[in-house]
Amino acid sequence: MSIPGTEQLEPPDVVREIAAGRPLTPVWRNELGGLTFQIGDGAEREFVKWCPPHPEFDLEREATKLRWAARFITVPPVLGVGPTVTGSWLHTRGIAGDTAISPRWVAEPRTAVRAIALGLRALHDRLPVADCPFSWSLPDRFARIIRPEDRSLVAEAPEVDRLVVCHGDACAPNTLVTTDGGWSGHVDLGSLGVADRWADLAVATYSLGWNFPGRWEEEFLAAYGVEPDWARIDFYRRLWDAT
Ligand SMILES: Nc1ncnc2c1ncn2[C@@H]1O[C@H](COP(=O)(O)OP(=O)(O)OP(=O)(O)O)[C@@H](O)[C@H]1O
Ligand SMILES: [Mg+2]
Numbered sequence: 001m002s003i004p005g006t007e008q009l010e011p012p013d014v015v016r017e018i019a020a021g022r023p024l025t026p027v028w029r030n031e032l033g034g035l036t037f038q039i040g041d042g043a044e045r046e047f048v049k050w051c052p053p054h055p056e057f058d059l060e061r062e063a064t065k066l067r068w069a070a071r072f073i074t075v076p077p078v079l080g081v082g083p084t085v086t087g088s089w090l091h092t093r094g095i096a097g098d099t100a101i102s103p104r105w106v107a108e109p110r111t112a113v114r115a116i117a118l119g120l121r122a123l124h125d126r127l128p129v130a131d132c133p134f135s136w137s138l139p140d141r142f143a144r145i146i147r148p149e150d151r152s153l154v155a156e157a158p159e160v161d162r163l164v165v166c167h168g169d170a171c172a173p174n175t176l177v178t179t180d181g182g183w184s185g186h187v188d189l190g191s192l193g194v195a196d197r198w199a200d201l202a203v204a205t206y207s208l209g210w211n212f213p214g215r216w217e218e219e220f221l222a223a224y225g226v227e228p229d230w231a232r233i234d235f236y237r238r239l240w241d242a243t
Contacts, residue, residue, distance in 0.1 A: 011037055014084050015048045018091050028099075028173075032056060038094070045094035046079065052087045059090040062190035065134060066092070069165075069192060072126045074185035097176030097184035101211045109212040110219070111181040112172070117223035119175045119183030120167065120204055127165035129194055136168050136193030141243055150242035158232050160196045168192045170200040171207035198229060202236030 009026040012035070016024070019039045027047070028036035034051040051057035063081040070077060076092030098104075105112035142154050167174065168191025178184045201224065205217040221228050 009035055009037075011035075012050050012084075012087060012089075014087075014089050015050055018046075018048050018080070018089070043094075047076065047092050047094055049090045049092075050087055051089075057088060058190065059088045062188075063090055065189045065192045068133070069127060069186075069189055072128065073123055075189060076185075076187055095176060095185040095187075097178045099173045100175045100177045100183075101173045102177075105177055106212060108181075109208075109214060109216060112177060113208060113212065113216040113220050114223045115177045115181060115183040116172055116175045116204065116208075117220045119186065120170055120200060121224045122183070123167055123186060124164040124197055124200070129163055129165055132165045132194050134165075134193035136166050136191055136195040136199060138195075138239075141239060144243045145239075146242065150238075153235070153239055153242060156235055158196075158198075158235055161229065161232065162197045163194060164197045164200075166191075166193060166195040166197065166200040168195075168200070170204040172204070172211045173207075196232070196236075197226075198232035199236050199239075201226070202233040203240050205233065206237050206240065 009029060011019070011024050011026070015037050022040045025038045026035065027038050032051070032054055034049065034057060036047055036049045039046040039048065049059065051059060059081050063078045066075050066078050069075045074095055076095055078090070079093055080091040082089060100112045100116050138157050145151055145153065167186060167189065169188050174186060174188040175183050176185045176187065201221065205220050208216040208220060218228065
């Protein structure tokens with residue numbers, strides 16, 4: 001599947017080299033100009049994510065996190081990662097499913113929202129905090145606040161409700177959903193790390209409004225299995241916007 005607007009994207013040279021003559025389909029363009037291409041099709045498909053030089057992109061770090069998380073949950077198996085002069089690349093084997101914001105799931109939001117919620121719950125339940133070498137802690141995130149006026153967030157930090165290994169970018173597109181409407185895996189683990197579960201829940205529910213028609217926050221939280229905590233949701237959304 002190709003997300004509308006990505007059809008015309010030209011693959012960078014390194015992506016062509018990795019594809020080695022196999023068909024290339026552009027599938028994603030992120031806000032910072034990073035591109036993802038699918039190589040081939042069906043069960044044999046692979047993906048290459050390519051990012052221009054930018055402090056936010058560290059695909060080596062993402063590869064390390066993917067390799068760690070793959071012991072516990074379904075994430076893209078890493079086939080290779082590396083830098084080039086013009087950008088870095090991450091080559092993975094395809095995992096089952098399509099992004100939860102494919103046209104089919106935007107037309108059937110209830111199924112997609114439930115799948116994303118159950119997928120995030122499974123990720124939080126299965127990834128072991130004690131074994132996790134990565135942090136997504138508040139002090140680390142406070143250090144990345146951009147505008148001085150947002151520094152007041154530091155004094156508002158809520159107590160931890162439940163420490164889990166967070167996805168770190170639990171936006172709707174990063175859950176994959178199979179044709180039967182079940183979640184099948186997670187992508188985009190560059191920010192994965194230990195944090196309060198509300199850091200993920202706030203952003204996951206935030207993103208539903210960007211990607212699906214209607215209001216789905218309560219339904220998402222019910223499927224995940226938690227009572228809404230609007231104060232923590234508000235704090236973690238403002239922190240998301242501030243960083
Ligand atoms: N190994 C894979 N198997 C299946 N689909 C994949 C795989 N890798 C990437 N994708 C698809 O490509 C899309 C983009 O990948 P990814 O989310 O890693 O890119 P990104 O540029 O970091 O995204 P974002 O805009 O969220 O920052 C995913 O939403 C998913 O649909
Ligand atoms: Mg993504």
